[in-house]
Amino acid sequence: MQANVVVVGSLNMDLIVRAPRLPVGGETLAGHGFFTAAGGKGANQAVAAARLGARVAMVGCVGDDAYGSELRGGLLAEGIDCSAVDVAVGTPTGIASILVDDAGQNAIVIVAGGNGEMSPVRVERHEALLANAEVVIAQLEVPAAAVEATLSRAHALGRMVILNPAPAVGPLPAHWYGLVDYLIPNESEAALLTGLPVDSPETALRAAQCLLEAGARRVLITLGRQGVLYADATRHLHVPVAPVVAVDTTAAGDTFVGGFAAGLAEGMSLEAAITLGQQAAALAVTRPGAQPSIPHRHELPA
Template identity: 40%
Template sequence: MKKIVVLGSINVDTILNIDRLPLPGETMAMHDRSTAGGGKGANQAIAAVRAGADTSFISKIGKNHAADFMLDTFKDDGLKIDHVTEDEKAGTGKAYILLDAKGQNSILIYGGANQTITVEDIRKAKATIAEADCLITEFETPLEASIEAFKIAKENGVLTILNPAPAKQNIPAELLKLTDIIVPNETEAEAITGIKVDDRQSMENVSNKLHTMGIKNVIITVGASGSFYSQGERNGFVNAYKVNTVDTTAAGDTFIGYLAAKLDSDLSNIEEAMKFASKASSITVQTQGAQNSIPHVRDVEI
């Protein structure tokens, strides 16, 4: 069984259903409001464990009811949470999701305890990271923690996957050089490289720039169109599955968790893993919410 470690965020999501995004200064009524588990790190960890991987999670929560709600969810899925610790002062992270009638979303994040993860927290998880096949992280937790985790991973021959989300410019060169695979969407790819992603050539241009920044393997996700990969001399495109989209929340996180669970250590099956991840994501977008929409491997057919 593949061993995966995810370093990332925990959020409790509040989903606000609206017809469209409000204009500046506009007051708008909601159709509905709901609460669900979320956070990019937690979503990716749950996706990996539901994909069949032995998955450990490194994160932080506050001391409140929201924390209990999230921990119960993790235990139900069989996620290993020895390195999910409590912060005495900061609250559990929260996300406020504006979901429009077409299934597209805009998200506001309160980092809370996610932003209190330290280098020392990572060092306490060193043995767990060293024993993994793959380590995943994103940008909803401190960069210093991510760099330390990736250092430990590379010292022990562990594959590293960076999801550069939320979009960020000026990513530390040290982190990029420790990254085996970077998985941005088109917005994140443009933020990193300054190149707008709108066709196959632009994806190749983005990938080439990321290669010059020290990353050997690039996967760019482009929503309902699919995903592009580049390994330098080799590249290709995997089409998305066409489905009726209800909510795109956690689609990218599902893709990454399933990708990591399927990917061989030498990356020789990258297209097969991307198809597997794309299928899982196509199921996620058909249900409203984040973690509740992430499928189990028995429901994902290739």
């Protein structure tokens, strides 16, 4: 299959606990639900792009365990090319422990497992996939060297490159900005990248301008219920989103990124691709889980 969206990134099994609220340090709370679901930012974005109309290939690494087999099988069931999902022998598959409160907010701890085995060598081994893509997506749940190799090779090949800098821990390497066509952080990630507070479209614009000055070509900052702020060197726009009742915000950002990428690969305008991602993310937060919450194209408004 010749993919028009290639996702290089993480695959996790999510271990999800529901509780009335998030605990404070040292506190034990009684939860009221537990389930497992396929996740990982890379895999979530691949599933979102596939369900929203793109032909997708996944580049990643799982462990040689039951979780790894289940995750790979789930992607195959979505029609995603998994020929570049490697298996690391003697390594567990990555997991995410996710606590979700009754307001739909979450707290997440990830253990890299097989995701930590991603390397420039593994990326280069699958360069043909990058060469045939319209859009290449990367995130930060795999080692930085693998992310840099992805950005560098995709940029050199003239592909459209999206970086979702999540989870962010601080400023990005300065030379990465010039390799990325669309930088897509959420408000907390934008704050970590810039050192500026980000809690509104106005503050998001200031952060976006800082990122543009750092070398980013185009910046989209997702603001949850406040929509998306877009900026480039010549213009900016705020795209609001219709209000919904959130059940679980897990994978909302991944759904937006995958939907936006699918729209770009399809040849949509910037505004139409943003709207596609927003509509999908808004529906996803009304459902529990990561990949189980991601909608199909036919579920969205016409």
